[in-house]
Amino acid sequence: MSLELINVSKGFGEGKSRTDVLDNINLKINVGEIVAIVGFTGSGKTTLVKLMAGLLVPDRGNVFFKGEVVNGPGKERGVVFQNYSLLPWFTVFQNVMLAVNEVYPQWSKEQRCDHAKKYIEMVNLGSALNKRPAELSGGMRQRVSVARALSMNPEMLLLDEPLSALDAITRGILQQEIVNILGNDKTTALLITNDVDEGILMADRIIPLNPGLKATLGPEFKINIERPRDKTALNDNANFIKVRNEIIEYLMDMGGEANPQKTNSYDLPEISPVMPQSFFSKKTTKAA
């Protein structure tokens, strides 16, 4: 068991202005497993990641990492933030080095440089080593963020909608890259996403986060598709289509108004049209 959440609840504010975001969340993630949490925007996904990262403390319940209660952030749990969170005054290399220096203070400077460069190369940013985040595209920034998290060699990687701000093509490429790197290192990972396809492509299990206040986790969907998964081939995979439809159906049901096929029946009063002609002739009106 790597990460475990037991009866975790979290809300913000006090008294009347209090909003309960997450309620009674139970989740177990095994070592080496990639779990995706899928949900609508605003359902508390980022709050969930922050709880796991230790940036937030649950109101009730506990977050355990390797059997110990999580009290704060730790280097063993790397985080890739939704909005990159790169430091704009540092270059790509310096941003990654900041993390490497913290995790491997005992290494020589050369070792640390090589280590940082290795991970920057891994996300194909070798040519942008000395560029600042402002000079990079969104996809490149996200890669730096991934490289920074991976360079810490965390036991677990928390990915908070890492690809949601990217265009479809860059997104596809990065999905593949991240899965490859995670698979090579057998890193445990939790992926937050709003894209069901992305979840199926990358994860071993998908768990929907029910929308609305006091969000809870839905039933888990196991993805029994062999790796490596090819994005284009997946479209014809019967298994993929089945599990995708199941998840989307579940989310639609939970989403309520988001369901386009939902039909309501109303009792309509019986009315027949009154023509202006007949309005003036009392006979016909009464006869009707």
Added chain:
Amino acid sequence: MKAVAIKFLNITGMRWGIPLVKLFSGEQVLQQLKEIGKTIVAPILAIIGFLLIWSFFASQITTSLGRLPGPVAVWQQAQSLWQEHLVERKKADEFYARQEDRNAKRRAENPGAKISTVEFTGKPTYIDQIITSLKTVFMGFTIASLIALPIGVICGLSKTVMKAFNPLIQIFKPVSPLAWLPIVTMIVSAVYVTNNGFFAKSFIISAITVSLCSLWATLINTALGVSSVNIDYINVAKVLQLSPTKKTFKILLPATLPLIFTGLRISLGVGWMVLIASEMLAQNPGLGKFIWDEFQNGSSHSLARIMVAVFTIGIIGFILDRVMVELQKLVSFEKASL
């Protein structure tokens, strides 16, 4: 060449010169002419209008020091101040030459003779006074920054400290330099008792008064900057478990630098403004004393000379501001593109 010229004009704050450069390089002539009309002709018309109105009203008003000087009289005085400066420098050079001559002769007569050099003690020229003013304002500005920056960082880091300091800051911030000056004078006179110290008393009094008035902008901006650092950057520091020192120097200060420099820029502006008043009263031999002396002097040229000082103060203030803007640009990362 063109790119270099445009960059130079940008840095010196003379953006109005850019269309001219582009015009001479034959780039979109019509558009450049329009631009020139807007950025060069319009301000020139405004300045000419101002000079006309000034000279008209000046000729209407007669003071006890004679007619109020118009632009021409002021320009003449500016030239005469420059001439006086040259004459004084020449005197000084001649004085040192004579002294050197004398000493050389003495050395020739008797190699073991004691040779003393004497400083030239002519009256300070207008240029000397400008330099004194600049030295004073930078001294005051440095003191202010050394006090305001650390306190600002501490206030930004801790809400409690901020709340504790806030009433004091709010009360002392609006106090005029003229109110501080007597207190500072008395304290400096009591504490700084040497007669041949490195700094003159009046210099220290002016500098301290300047710093008392100008430190607030830096303090408040630094505190605001540190306390409003993007939460994402703080989260990075938390996840990496950075030590407090590293957090301060790698995350907080870089993130705050743009705001700190805004504060420093305001501080320097306030300092320069306050300086004239404190020099007047502390008799620090700078521009403030120049104005005061001319006012007391009451010659027929005095008002014109004071007006020269007004323009000098304005132009130097503008230059100082430009320098701070450029420094600010240097340290700022591109916020908009994040």
